[in-house]
Amino acid sequence: MIVAEQKPLEEIGRMIVPYEKILILGCGTCMTVCGAGGEREVSLLHRALSVAQARGGNEAHSFSEYTVKRQCDFEFLDVLVNRVDEVDAVLSLACGVGVQVLAERFPDVPVLPGVNTSFMGAYKEWGVWDERCAACGECRLAETAGICPITRCAKGILNGPCAGSKNGKCEVNKDVDCAWVLIYKRLEKLGQLEKMRRYYPPRNFRPTHRPRRIVSRADISIQEGVNG
Amino acid sequence: MCSVSMDASKSNHVYNVKKASFDHTLMPPCQASCPLHMEIREYVDLIAQGRIMEALQVIRDGNPFPSICAYVCTHPCEDACRRGQVDKPIAIRALKRFAVEFGGDRMIRTEGKTVHGEKIAIVGSGPAGLSAAYYLRKSGYPVTIFEAYSELGGMLRVGIPRYRLPREVLDTEVQRLIQMGIEFKTETPVVSLDLLFKMGYRAVFITVGAHQGLRLGIEGEESPGVVDGATFLREINLGLKPSIGEKIAVVGGGNVAIDAARTALRLGAKKVRILYRRSREEMPADHTEVEQAIEEGVEILFLVTPTKIESQDGQLGVTCIRMELGEPDASRRRWPMAIQGSEFHIDLDTLITAIGQAPQVPDDFRLRIGRGSTVRIDPVTLITNREGVFAGGDAVTGPATVVQALATGRQAALRIDEYLQHRYPSAGKDEKEALMGDLLPKTVEAIRKLSRFEPPTLPPQTRATEFEPIELVYDWGSAINEARRCLRCGMGAEILFQDKCATCLTCLRVCPYHVPYLDDSGTVQIPADQCQACGICVAECPAKAIVLRKPQDRRQIDEELDHVLRSATQSKVKPLIIGFCCQYGLYGTGALASLWREAKAGIWIVPVLCVAKIETEHILRAFEIGAEGVFIAGCGQEQCAREDTSFWALQRIGKAKRVLAQIGLEVERLQAFNLYANEEDTAKALDKFTEQIGELYLASAIKQEVKT
Numbered sequence: 001m002i003v004a005e006q007k008p009l010e011e012i013g014r015m016i017v018p019y020e021k022i023l024i025l026g027c028g029t030c031m032t033v034c035g036a037g038g039e040r041e042v043s044l045l046h047r048a049l050s051v052a053q054a055r056g057g058n059e060a061h062s063f064s065e066y067t068v069k070r071q072c073d074f075e076f077l078d079v080l081v082n083r084v085d086e087v088d089a090v091l092s093l094a095c096g097v098g099v100q101v102l103a104e105r106f107p108d109v110p111v112l113p114g115v116n117t118s119f120m121g122a123y124k125e126w127g128v129w130d131e132r133c134a135a136c137g138e139c140r141l142a143e144t145a146g147i148c149p150i151t152r153c154a155k156g157i158l159n160g161p162c163a164g165s166k167n168g169k170c171e172v173n174k175d176v177d178c179a180w181v182l183i184y185k186r187l188e189k190l191g192q193l194e195k196m197r198r199y200y201p202p203r204n205f206r207p208t209h210r211p212r213r214i215v216s217r218a219d220i221s222i223q224e225g226v227n228g
Numbered sequence: 229m230c231s232v233s234m235d236a237s238k239s240n241h242v243y244n245v246k247k248a249s250f251d252h253t254l255m256p257p258c259q260a261s262c263p264l265h266m267e268i269r270e271y272v273d274l275i276a277q278g279r280i281m282e283a284l285q286v287i288r289d290g291n292p293f294p295s296i297c298a299y300v301c302t303h304p305c306e307d308a309c310r311r312g313q314v315d316k317p318i319a320i321r322a323l324k325r326f327a328v329e330f331g332g333d334r335m336i337r338t339e340g341k342t343v344h345g346e347k348i349a350i351v352g353s354g355p356a357g358l359s360a361a362y363y364l365r366k367s368g369y370p371v372t373i374f375e376a377y378s379e380l381g382g383m384l385r386v387g388i389p390r391y392r393l394p395r396e397v398l399d400t401e402v403q404r405l406i407q408m409g410i411e412f413k414t415e416t417p418v419v420s421l422d423l424l425f426k427m428g429y430r431a432v433f434i435t436v437g438a439h440q441g442l443r444l445g446i447e448g449e450e451s452p453g454v455v456d457g458a459t460f461l462r463e464i465n466l467g468l469k470p471s472i473g474e475k476i477a478v479v480g481g482g483n484v485a486i487d488a489a490r491t492a493l494r495l496g497a498k499k500v501r502i503l504y505r506r507s508r509e510e511m512p513a514d515h516t517e518v519e520q521a522i523e524e525g526v527e528i529l530f531l532v533t534p535t536k537i538e539s540q541d542g543q544l545g546v547t548c549i550r551m552e553l554g555e556p557d558a559s560r561r562r563w564p565m566a567i568q569g570s571e572f573h574i575d576l577d578t579l580i581t582a583i584g585q586a587p588q589v590p591d592d593f594r595l596r597i598g599r600g601s602t603v604r605i606d607p608v609t610l611i612t613n614r615e616g617v618f619a620g621g622d623a624v625t626g627p628a629t630v631v632q633a634l635a636t637g638r639q640a641a642l643r644i645d646e647y648l649q650h651r652y653p654s655a656g657k658d659e660k661e662a663l664m665g666d667l668l669p670k671t672v673e674a675i676r677k678l679s680r681f682e683p684p685t686l687p688p689q690t691r692a693t694e695f696e697p698i699e700l701v702y703d704w705g706s707a708i709n710e711a712r713r714c715l716r717c718g719m720g721a722e723i724l725f726q727d728k729c730a731t732c733l734t735c736l737r738v739c740p741y742h743v744p745y746l747d748d749s750g751t752v753q754i755p756a757d758q759c760q761a762c763g764i765c766v767a768e769c770p771a772k773a774i775v776l777r778k779p780q781d782r783r784q785i786d787e788e789l790d791h792v793l794r795s796a797t798q799s800k801v802k803p804l805i806i807g808f809c810c811q812y813g814l815y816g817t818g819a820l821a822s823l824w825r826e827a828k829a830g831i832w833i834v835p836v837l838c839v840a841k842i843e844t845e846h847i848l849r850a851f852e853i854g855a856e857g858v859f860i861a862g863c864g865q866e867q868c869a870r871e872d873t874s875f876w877a878l879q880r881i882g883k884a885k886r887v888l889a890q891i892g893l894e895v896e897r898l899q900a901f902n903l904y905a906n907e908e909d910t911a912k913a914l915d916k917f918t919e920q921i922g923e924l925y926l927a928s929a930i931k932q933e934v935k936t
Contacts, residue, residue: 009887009890009891010890028728028730028771029730032771033730033731033770040770040772043772043845044844044848044883047844047845047848047849047852048887052891054852055891055893067771069727126738
């Protein structure tokens with residue numbers, strides 16, 4: 001799941017200054033799950049901005065709110081046509097993907113991001129999320145017992161642990177487990193310690209050609225697909 | 229009939245209401261098991277909030293004679309109460325008594341207006357007859373009740389001892405019926421139904437009760453000094469003072485046996501024994517009454533039955549035999565069998581037989597009689613084999629309970645009305661789906677155990693000598709705390725918008741009772757029979773897909789806020805302070821109310837039904853409408869039936885404080901009081917808070933002044 005956190009109220013306040021009528025738009029999928037931009041957060045932000053405005057004494061904006069199931073697909077955005085027509089800007093609480101699709105769907109209306117899209121991660125406990133995947137495009141989890149050293153090791157090394165591992169914790173942050181100790185323990189449990197003993201050649205750290213694209217349809221050849 | 233009054237048309241709908249479909253609450257087990265289907269959950273909840281008069285209103289809507297039930301109901305609701313799976317059931321009957329006494333039931337007047345011409349005769353003034361009369365009169369019929377005895381009330385008067393049902397209570401209810409315009413004819417035994425029809429009555433309701441004591445069928449039963457329980461109680465209740473001597477035995481294990489034994493004690497008997505042929509477990513009498521009888525000094529001989537009675541010089545020599553229990557019989561009670569050679573003798577002055585009663589219907593009524601001399605009727609329409617003649621109550625069922633009789637009376641009123649107005653008998657189906665299923669062990673585990681408050685009773689030594697009512701009424705505090713134990717079955721949370729649900733699993737994670745679960749198809753389910761209606765998941769669901777089943781609960785805080793907003797803008801008192809206060813418990817109803825009335829600043833209270841239902845948005849709205857300070861006051865938890873409520877209230881307060889800080893408002897403007905028990909003196913804390921807000925308000929006003 002994509003995890004994000006809402007931008008500080010002050011930053012949002014600055015972003016919306018030029019616009020009078022603003023639609024706060026939530027996203028019903030990842031942003032709802034991670035608690036950054038679901039229907040509840042939309043109305044909470046609506047309230048917070050209204051209080052700020054009421055206490056500040058300058059009632060410059062009027063807000064409306066709505067939440068769609070997903071902002072990253074055009075079809076979900078069709079219901080917004082009339083709503084967007086009526087406003088000067090849309091404050092989107094979707095991840096960066098959603099904000100961009102929205103901007104593409106409504107080319108004439110400014111779209112503002114209300115959240116900072118942070119990482120792909122998993123729920124740890126109520127209100128706490130941890131990063132789990134760096135989307136490196138070269139998954140090595142089979143060799144590392146289902147624990148990703150790219151994401152969870154501060155250095156992202158492929159042949160760990162490094163000398164900074166102390167009592168199973170990382171030297172960068174004493175509260176963080178050393179990913180390589182976790183990998184060792186799990187490989188030991190699985191009886192696959194030989195995977196530890198292998199040498200893994202360095203990854204190609206040259207910048208990836210962005211934006212990446214994945215093509216799964218059969219009628220476009222792979223050659224055509226890349227950066228096509 | 230051309231015109232039907234509002235009242236009459238309303239009462240016709242009492243039986244078959246289709247509630248607005250927004251109400252998704254399920255009928256709780258207490259209501260389902262009550263023959264009258266009273267809205268117990270609703271009135272218990274109102275009592276828990278201290279809204280006693282409203283509670284009484286709910287009670288009166290569902291019960292023609294609540295004050296009677298408040299004393300003598302056998303409370304099948306308590307047997308069904310699911311609190312019993314956690315610790316002990318809610319003391320529903322005692323709470324009803326509290327509502328009746330404190331809600332001013334005595335002041336309530338009832339009215340009746342004649343809108344129909346058809347006269348109706350009711351034979352017998354027992355609970356079934358009185359109930360039918362009440363509802364028929366409310367529907368606008370002229371009603372006459374014929375009573376064979378000199379006093380009204382049937383078994384309520386002649387069967388139930390005064391110490392259980394004070395006569396003033398019964399008199400008040402009868403008086404109300406007279407006020408409604410119901411005609412009573414006492415000492416008027418009806419001998420012929422034909423005569424009634426000749427007198428112009430168009431329908432007759434037979435509720436003659438079951439007053440004929442059953443016989444033991446043993447040698448010597450005719451001896452002087454042997455009396456049946458119903459007759460014994462009747463004589464005493466009609467004011468006779470039979471001399472019964474000092475040594476008494478009562479045969480039987482039902483409520484009549486217990487009543488007879490305790491009455492004998494009160495008449496001055498020195499030694500009162502009950503002979504019951506089975507063991508304590510099989511005893512059909514009310515458990516509490518048995519306890520009370522033993523406390524008063526009644527001795528119960530279990531597994532004993534008399535076999536022979538000999539009479540000599542006014543003394544009875546009774547031969548008894550001991551029994552043992554065999555296989556369960558049709559009533560699922562184990563069948564007692566005599567142990568050969570275990571005979572023993574007891575000497576008595578009086579033997580009271582209380583092994584059951586049967587109705588005695590005059591042959592001239594020409595009604596079909598079935599098993600146990602009971603009147604045979606159609607179970608749906610209550611009509612007998614004769615046109616226009618209906619029957620109900622003990623005369624049909626054999627000895628049963630008061631509440632059953634009241635329910636039959638209400639049903640009879642409906643059927644008679646349908647019959648007279650030539651309407652097809654309505655189905656009378658319950659409008660709500662009943663809640664089924666027991667609490668799961670893991671739910672039971674998570675529910676806070678709270679001990680049951682019993683209403684006080686007179687000490688056994690005092691009460692065994694007089695006929696004063698032995699049970700006293702709750703004090704305010706005990707009643708409210710007892711009512712708060714209610715689990716509010718069937719009014720919990722539901723996922724109203726499955727398509728909105730992002731399956732984020734927040735509800736699974738926040739529920740203190742582990743109720744929501746993920747089914748095999750990956751959909752979140754919140755089983756209605758387990759949900760404890762705390763509202764935490766409702767306020768936490770990031771998709772706002774979960775709602776409470778009861779529509780009033782859904783927007784309660786918003787509506788109260790709107791109300792405060794409207795009223796507060798009229799008020800000139802500054803600074804405005806809004807307090808979200810839990811309405812449950814003494815704090816919400818008593819202490820707090822006096823607090824904010826006396827407060828100097830303009831404090832406005834938004835009543836909430838548990839602080840766990842307050843959302844961050846609500847707090848922010850209060851600031852938005854101009855509150856200078858906001859406080860949240862809990863109930864102090866000690867008697868709160870819910871878990872984790874303070875934790876979640878504090879989470880939301882924390883979130884709101886974060887917003888305040890970002891806006892540049894002092895976080896001190898938002899405070900919580902009394903979320904956990906044994907906090908500092910709330911009154912002082914609130915005073916301090918008010919003062920602080922006053923200063924902050926002054927400071928910001930000066931700042932504003934300087935700016936301009």
